[in-house]
Amino acid sequence: EAGVAQSPRYKIIEKRQSVAFWCNPISGHATLYWYQQILGQGPKLLIQFQNNGVVDDSQLPKDRFSAERLKGVDSTLKIQPAKLEDSAVYLCASSPGTGRGYIQYFGAGTRLSVL
Amino acid sequence: SQQGEEDPQALSIQEGENATMNCSYKTSINNLQWYRQNSGRGLVHLILIRSNEREKHSGRLRVTLDTSKKSSSLLITASRAADTASYFCATDRDSNYQLIWGAGTKLIIKP
Numbered sequence A: 001e002a003g004v005a006q007s008p009r010y011k012i013i014e015k016r017q018s019v020a021f022w023c024n025p026i027s028g029h030a031t032l033y034w035y036q037q038i039l040g041q042g043p044k045l046l047i048q049f050q051n052n053g054v055v056d057d058s059q060l061p062k063d064r065f066s067a068e069r070l071k072g073v074d075s076t077l078k079i080q081p082a083k084l085e086d087s088a089v090y091l092c093a094s095s096p097g098t099g100r101g102y103i104q105y106f107g108a109g110t111r112l113s114v115l
Numbered sequence B: 001s002q003q004g005e006e007d008p009q010a011l012s013i014q015e016g017e018n019a020t021m022n023c024s025y026k027t028s029i030n031n032l033q034w035y036r037q038n039s040g041r042g043l044v045h046l047i048l049i050r051s052n053e054r055e056k057h058s059g060r061l062r063v064t065l066d067t068s069k070k071s072s073s074l075l076i077t078a079s080r081a082a083d084t085a086s087y088f089c090a091t092d093r094d095s096n097y098q099l100i101w102g103a104g105t106k107l108i109i110k111p
Helices: none
Strands: A005-007 A010-013 A017-023 A029-039 A045-049 A053-056 A065-069 A075-079 A087-095 A111-114 B006-008 B012-016 B020-022 B031-037 B043-050 B053-059 B063-068 B070-077 B085-093 B098-100 B105-110
Touching: A005 A087, A010 A017, A010 B031, A017 A087, A017 A111, A029 A075, A065 B063, A075 A087, B006 B085, B012 B020, B020 B105, B031 B063, B031 B070, B043 B063, B043 B070, B070 B085, B070 B105
Parallel strands: A010 A111, B012 B105
Antiparallel strands: A005 A017, A017 A075, A029 A045, A029 A087, A045 A053, A065 A075, A087 A111, B006 B020, B020 B070, B031 B043, B031 B085, B053 B063, B063 B070, B085 B098, B085 B105
16 A cells, blocks of 8 residues: 655755645545644644545644645645745645544655755 | 643663653543654554553553543563654544644664
8 A cells, every 4th residue: 555645855945935745645545634843843733634625724824825635635735935934844644534543644744944 | 732742852772671651641532642753754653542441552562541640651662773763642632633742752772
């Protein structure tokens, strides 16, 4: 079974530039998550999709971050414009559903450096 | 906001020794999960323990849960160099199934 695919693995940009990350979840997984992980901290949920609908985006800085999940499969996360404090690893995860006891499967992440 | 807090923040032991990490949380939960993250990689699920369970085993891993103290521990027995990683606990709150993560324990196994 193929895992969660993310690209690119690394990205270096200057502040005020834009950047996009892509995620392909495990086939058949209805729920997709984007997390931000700052060095030395645990993951922080940015947005959760159930199929192609948004379940929770309460911690997504909507003035600069946007995300979509077309056709309930692949997803992209965009930052425009980037700030220095956006430097982090962006993790995508998927799970078969939402609810009690579901395990999340993570991609390798995209490490973003904003200069 | 973070629900779980791992203790210690960092742990360095000799290969073959046992490693114990602790997690404390604040609100009632449905489940508690432990994940491992190797340097530069994504997280990998290790074990899930439900709120009505007290102990669970998986290979060299042993997890305990004390809901009265709102705490859990992860024991790795007979540690190996490959166990070097950060370990995170994650809880899903009683009213919300989203995972809330701690800051992790960084484990280093010395050969």
